[in-house]
Amino acid sequence: MSEPARTFHWADYLVFASILVISGIIGCVAGRGQDSAEDFTLAGRGMGLLPVALSIVGSLAAVYVLGIPAxxxxxxxxxxxxxxLPLFVAVFVTALLFVPLFYPLKIAxxxxxxxxxYKSKVPKITSTLLFILALIMNMGVSLFTPSTALESVTGFPTWASxxxxxxxxxxxTTTGGLKAVIWTDAFQALFTMAGLLAVAIQGTIAVGGFxxxxxxxxxxxxxxxxxxxxDPSTRVTFWGCFIGGIFGWLGYYGINQPTYQRYASLPxxxxxxxxxxxxxxxxxLLMxxxxxxxxxxxxxxDKKGCDPVxxxxxxxxxxxxxxxxxxxxxxxxxPGLFVATLFSGTLSTCAASLAGISSVVWEDLLKWKYGHISNTKQVWVNRGLVLIFGILGTGFAVLVTFLEGTVLQFAFSFTGxxxxxxLGMYLLGAIFPCATGIGASVGAFVALGVLIWINVGQYSLNTNLSFKPTRIDMCPVANITTNMTELLTTTQMMTTQNITTPMMEPEYNPLEKWYGLSYLWYPMLGTAVTMVVGLLFSCVAGVQRTENVEPRYMMPVANICCCCLPKSTQDCLQCGMDHDEEAMDADVLDEKRVSTISGGDYVNGGMDNMGMEMDKTKL
Incomplete structure (x- = not known):
């Protein structure tokens, strides 16, 4: 039986182009009226609930729609x-601890x-630079995802896509800012689900039923x-998925700038x-x-008897x-519908990343010096930042094409x-009032060094890249002969993982075991190393006095997780911090709008007030 032609029909090109054009039109129309930097980066804090929720979901589609099936x-x-499973835990932690911590501050x-x-710029600049690096990587992986798909079905070069x-x-993104991103994401999330359901239903029929x-x-x-x-070196286990997944999801929902921008845009x-x-x-549902x-x-x-890989x-x-x-x-x-589904997810992810980077770079690195310029110029500066980092993300996407392994593993490895x-810097500061900014920064750099070491070692040794066997007994003989060496190599790698002989013990290299750590554990390891090293360094260099830390910058972890314990025990677990219930009330905090940092000054009880007291003393 002859194979069907794997090329795009004119109808595929029409569907594919229509979806992209509609996305662009939605973005342009929804993003009109950007009068200030806040309008551009936070949509004027007036977005609706449903489009924001769909936008958060849609921004994950780019990597997962292609990576999960693989x-x-x-x-x-x-x-x-x-x-x-970890999603439930991470969402509840985010809603109960992270949202009440960040939203009332009204920061961009x-x-x-x-x-x-921390009353220091060092941890902010450290996390900002790490965030920029992570989002550039994320953009690169997201851009690579649909481009390789389009090449496989049309022959269109990956780099051109x-x-x-x-x-x-x-x-x-430059045209409409965050409002354009959210509305476009909402449309693309619904469209992505429609494309996936079409594949699932028709594919089930082709196989012969559920x-x-x-x-x-x-x-x-x-x-x-x-x-x-x-064993943490086993590529995928329940424990790695569950425990590592909690920290991975917390990184996305709890301390991710694009996610924060979305829920901060709500009233x-x-x-x-x-x-x-x-x-x-x-x-x-999506996953x-x-x-x-x-x-x-x-x-x-498997039923066909020929694995195309x-x-x-x-x-x-x-x-x-x-x-x-x-x-x-x-x-x-x-086919055009499915490829458009992939591109929709990528557009969502890239636009969210660009909006997040422009906001962070402006607020954290540029505003202190150029905050005096007009609102119109601020918007244009943010647009320029979108363009610059868009080019950097595109360059990283080209680099991804040369790496091995599934796109999902790469995304988890380097972004994790x-x-x-x-994440460790935030949890350290929000849970332990004695932690210092220098300690948090040192802990983060140590953790980053450890994880980069593992990543580089893993890719240099080509570890954790063996998978379960697939059938090729019904493939054409010529193709089987050509790829037999690769098959035997893969089979040998898989077999040696399950056979242990005394003769191999002298050749055991503990460094290879360290490099073999599953990528699912990276977020948890990075968080733990940051918090442990950060606490130790804070104690050695001099802890921060508890009375100098405002309760609104701390998480009432003991109040929520240990609510049945005596008040004295809760106070001990919270290092003596007094979390006033009225002060932590959502409605009260929403009314006490806190202005953003400008020129390195602190607000509402922070360094501004301290400066005023010092001036009074001098007088």
Whole structure:
């Protein structure tokens, strides 16, 4: 039987182009009337609940729509845990602790909190630079995701797709700011779900029904929900997904500038919390459907008896989903719909990253010196920042094309190496009033160094890149012969992980075991190292006096988590901090609007008041 032609029909190009044009139009129309930097970066704090919630969900689609099916195809459904179970924990922690901590401050950049809490610019600048690096990496991975998909189905060069996609994202972000990003994200989130459902339904029919999909997946070892191996070097386990996933999600929901900008654009704290809670059904549905799509794709090619990755028809496993769409859903317009789904997620992620970077760079690095310029000029400065960092993200996307492994692993590895230390800086300051800014910064740099060391070592040794076997017995003989060496190598790598002989013990290298640490543990390791080193350094260099730290900059962790314990025990756990319930009330705090930092001064009981007292003393 002849293979279907894997090329775009004119209807595919029409659907694909229409979605991108509609996204651009929505962005331009929704983003009109940008009169100030606050309008550009926070949408005037007047957005609606539903578009904000959809926007937060949609910004995750770029990497996951392509990366999750590839992971399910190669390694099974055990990573479903990282998307569902830890999500519940992270969302509740964010809504109960992080939103009440950040929202009442009314700051444009979430990193301003670090300066307010530590009374030092060092931790703010440290986290800002790490954040910029993380988002540039995130943009690069997101741009690479649909570009490699488009190449696999049309032959259109990856680099050209990267340039086109980044150009569109830069265009409507510079034109409309955060409001344009949110409304476009909301449209793209709904559209992405429609495309995924089309793949899941038609793919199930092609395989032979739900029962057939799960039977084949079970036979191939893909229904591995609970791998309870405690070894942290095992690539994916339940513990790595659950524990590491909590810290990864906290990095996204708790201390991520694009996420903060979205819920900070809502008019009150109650809606901000609700927008975070609404992500539970949205993310759960998105991740469950994408995981199922991966199982459908595996079942189809297992039943066919020819894995296109091992057969050499695909350059890398990240192309498996669009390849499947072109083969099974090769009806005019459907492949274009799916590729447009990928590009929609990428546009959402890139636009959110660019809006976040422009806001952070302006508020944290430039405003103290150029804050006196007119509102119009401030908007144009932010637009210029979007353009500059858009170009940097595009350059990193080209670099990603030369790396091995699935796009999901790369995204977790390098962004996790940065997310962990930054999360540690926030938790250290919000939980321990004795922590200092220098201590937090030193801890973050030590953690970053450790994680970069592991990352570089892992990629240099090519560890953790072996996956479960796939069938190639029905592939053309020529292709099997060409790729047999790669197959044998992969099989050998997988076999040696499960066989232990005394003869191999003298060759054991503990450094390779260290490099083999699963990427799922990176966020937790980075957070832990930052907090431990930060506390130790703070104690050695001189702790910060508790009375110098305002309660509104601290998390009432003991009040929430240990509410049944005696008041004296709670006070001890909170290092003597008095979290006044009225002061922590959402409605009261919303009324006490705190102005943002300007020229390095602190507000409402901070350094401004201290300066006034000093002046009075001199008088």
């Amino acid at each position: 992971e399910m195809y190669l390694d099974g459904v055990q990573q479903w845990h990282i998307f569902i 950049s979430i990193y301003e909190y670090l300066e307010l809490r 990267i340039l086109a996609c980044s150009g569109i994202a830069i265009f409507y 029962a057939e999909v799960f039977e084949i997946s079970d036979r191939g070892g893909r229904l591995n929900f609970f791998v309870m191996d405690p 009150n704290q109650r809606k901000a919390k609700l927008s975070v809670f609404l992500n539970i059904p949205g993310i759960a 469950t459907v994408t995981c199922y799509c991966g199982l459908v794709i595996y079942a189809y090619y 091992m057969n050499g028809e695909l350059a890398n496993p990240n192309q498996i989903a669009p390849y499947f769409v072109m083969e099974v859903l090769n009806y005019p317009g459907i 190496a940065i997310t962990g230390p930054v």
